[in-house]
Amino acid sequence: MEKRTQFNVWYFVLAFAGVLLLQALWGQFQRIEPLPYSEFVRQLESGNVAEVAVSDRVIRGSLKTAMPSGRSEFQTTRVDPEFAERLGQAGVVFRGEIESTFWRDLLSWIVPVVFFVGVWFFVFRRFADRQGLGGMMSVGKSRAKVFMEREVKVTFDDVAGVDEAKKELKEVVAFLREPSVYGRLGARIAKGILLVGPPGTGKTLLARAVAGQAGVPFFSINGSEFVELFVGVGAARVRDLFDQARQHAPCIVFIDELDALGRARGLSWGGGHDEKEQTLNQLLAELDGFDPSTGVVLLAATNRPEILDPALLRAGRFDRQVLLDRPDRKGRIDILEVHLKKVAASAAVDMAEVAALTPGFTGADLANLVNEAAVVATRRNAAQVEMADFTAAIERIVAGLEKRNRILTPLERETVAVHEMGHAIVALSSPGADVVHKVSVIPRGIGALGYTIQRPTEDRHLMTEGELRIKLAVLLAGRAAEQLVFKRLSTGGADDMAKATNIARGMVMRYGMNAILGPVTYDEETTPFLGDLGALAQRPRNFSEDTAKSIDEAVRTVVNDALDQATRALVARRTLLDAGVKLLLERETLLENDLAQLLTRYPATSASDPTGRAAS
Numbered sequence: 001m002e003k004r005t006q007f008n009v010w011y012f013v014l015a016f017a018g019v020l021l022l023q024a025l026w027g028q029f030q031r032i033e034p035l036p037y038s039e040f041v042r043q044l045e046s047g048n049v050a051e052v053a054v055s056d057r058v059i060r061g062s063l064k065t066a067m068p069s070g071r072s073e074f075q076t077t078r079v080d081p082e083f084a085e086r087l088g089q090a091g092v093v094f095r096g097e098i099e100s101t102f103w104r105d106l107l108s109w110i111v112p113v114v115f116f117v118g119v120w121f122f123v124f125r126r127f128a129d130r131q132g133l134g135g136m137m138s139v140g141k142s143r144a145k146v147f148m149e150r151e152v153k154v155t156f157d158d159v160a161g162v163d164e165a166k167k168e169l170k171e172v173v174a175f176l177r178e179p180s181v182y183g184r185l186g187a188r189i190a191k192g193i194l195l196v197g198p199p200g201t202g203k204t205l206l207a208r209a210v211a212g213q214a215g216v217p218f219f220s221i222n223g224s225e226f227v228e229l230f231v232g233v234g235a236a237r238v239r240d241l242f243d244q245a246r247q248h249a250p251c252i253v254f255i256d257e258l259d260a261l262g263r264a265r266g267l268s269w270g271g272g273h274d275e276k277e278q279t280l281n282q283l284l285a286e287l288d289g290f291d292p293s294t295g296v297v298l299l300a301a302t303n304r305p306e307i308l309d310p311a312l313l314r315a316g317r318f319d320r321q322v323l324l325d326r327p328d329r330k331g332r333i334d335i336l337e338v339h340l341k342k343v344a345a346s347a348a349v350d351m352a353e354v355a356a357l358t359p360g361f362t363g364a365d366l367a368n369l370v371n372e373a374a375v376v377a378t379r380r381n382a383a384q385v386e387m388a389d390f391t392a393a394i395e396r397i398v399a400g401l402e403k404r405n406r407i408l409t410p411l412e413r414e415t416v417a418v419h420e421m422g423h424a425i426v427a428l429s430s431p432g433a434d435v436v437h438k439v440s441v442i443p444r445g446i447g448a449l450g451y452t453i454q455r456p457t458e459d460r461h462l463m464t465e466g467e468l469r470i471k472l473a474v475l476l477a478g479r480a481a482e483q484l485v486f487k488r489l490s491t492g493g494a495d496d497m498a499k500a501t502n503i504a505r506g507m508v509m510r511y512g513m514n515a516i517l518g519p520v521t522y523d524e525e526t527t528p529f530l531g532d533l534g535a536l537a538q539r540p541r542n543f544s545e546d547t548a549k550s551i552d553e554a555v556r557t558v559v560n561d562a563l564d565q566a567t568r569a570l571v572a573r574r575t576l577l578d579a580g581v582k583l584l585l586e587r588e589t590l591l592e593n594d595l596a597q598l599l600t601r602y603p604a605t606s607a608s609d610p611t612g613r614a615a616s
Contacts (some may be wrong), residue, residue, distance in 0.1 A: 422481025
């Protein structure tokens with residue numbers, strides 16, 4: 001329960017206890033000695049009653065001669081006269097009793113009040129808090145979570161694969177620990193540091209590591225928590241956040257998903273007076289207004305830098321932009337070793353091989369991979385996580401869950417085997433192609449009836465035209481194999497053709513790899529972090545109809561040439577194709593060693609391979 005809620009409850013309890021205490025004291029102060037009604041009748045008959053005050057149930061008055069107790073005032077409760085007369089004749093001492101209705105009357109007032117107060121507190125107040133209307137005193141308060149040194153357990157040792165980014169942020173740690181030493185030459189720390197990178201690359205983890213390494217308070221808040229229904233609320237929260245940060249300096253303020261707050265102004269309906277733009281304006285003012293020498297460092301993270309307001313990115317606000325890209329092979333090995341400490345892994349697990357099988361994986365993907373491998377090992381009641389568990393986990397993540405209960409007809413199963421062996425054989429016979437790690441006809445995921453996994457020998461950042469053509473030939477080899485063996489086509493190559501078409505279109509329109517069209521770019525570069533978000537939207541076409549026709553013809557030529565190259569490679573190794581299909585149908589899965597033995601046993605004929613050279 002929040003402190004504010006506890007204060008309200010105790011205030012109500014103490015007020016209620018005070019009312020009861022005052023009522024008891026007042027009753028003691030006003031108390032008059034009660035007189036039995038029979039004694040009152042006797043005093044009345046003896047003429048000792050001086051005066052009385054009669055109400056519907058009580059008689060109060062005074063006596064001419066005081067009672068033995070010394071008090072002359074009395075109070076008695078009326079009794080029915082006929083009944084009193086009968087009791088008097090019987091010589092019984094009797095008195096009247098009034099049933100107390102204090103608690104009943106009190107509860108009749110308190111219970112409805114408590115009910116409506118409870119409804120307000122637990123329903124309307126919570127709804128208002130979620131909408132940013134949690135009371136006049138709290139509407140502009142920052143919702144940043146404050147983590148102190150003892151709460152932030154992450155350090156730079158827990159972050160791997162981003163050595164360059166860690167080196168940049170170590171300067172922040174040095175300044176926060178010893179600002180006088182760091183600034184001895186007049187240098188100042190950056191006001192703001194923007195962490196940019198694809199999702200899952202460790203931006204939030206690295207920010208927490210900075211706070212844990214520096215041992216300072218860490219204010220963490222999401223950009224969307226500044227955005228509220230009414231204009232001015234978000235701006236007030238920005239002011240309150242920086243006020244709290246100055247009070248706790250030195251400290252780190254971390255704003256995650258900055259794009260929710262810092263989207264470029266002027267893109268919304270109704271001009272520049274909406275809540276988001278007012279909040280952004282306040283953030284810009286706060287960045288200009290605080291001195292980094294006070295020890296307040298602003299960290300922010302986003303995977304949408306292209307939509308941020310230019311005023312937010314200029315020097316003097318976010319002075320540095322630190323890129324966190326997908327890790328290379330060495331980085332993946334380091335990340336896997338960090339996460340492998342949390343599971344009971346066998347010493348035979350080769351992290352280099354696992355890293356080779358996971359190109360393009362982010363830090364989050366690798367953490368999920370280690371967990372999936374541990375789940376697979378647990379499922380088979382193993383004592384340790386083996387290399388086979390990692391292979392199964394990679395297949396589970398890349399291709400999807402096995403669907404052994406998906407029943408295929410014999411013809412469908414043979415078609416899938418021919419298709420996958422076509423991919424494998426062209427890849428095996430093409431110099432420079434990625435190594436084939438595994439071929440399987442076990443259905444996986446939603447639509448994959450079989451799969452071929454290739455393992456790149458090294459991370460590649462550039463690809464030549466020849467390497468792209470080999471990649472196209474491998475993609476279209478499944479279609480070529482079906483056409484070669486069955487003299488017909490199936491729907492199994494739809495995904496391969498879509499990928500091949502995209503590569504061919506990129507070669508023609510973006511990379512200038514066509515002699516007729518020349519070194520001209522006809523397609524815009526997509527965002528490098530989240531992919532092509534506007535793929536479904538209509539893109540502006542900055543070329544003529546004649547150029548569009550030439551582009552279509554060039555793309556078709558590139559794809560057809562790749563299909564011809566794949567067909568020639570399969571014709572040269574037709575015996576290997578037939579033997580591989582037969583073995584794949586028997587075993588359902590072929591590994592790298594199995595494919596190498598097949599390739600040695602069935603050499604190629606005199607036909608040429610996809611590179612155009614004579615097959616050996």
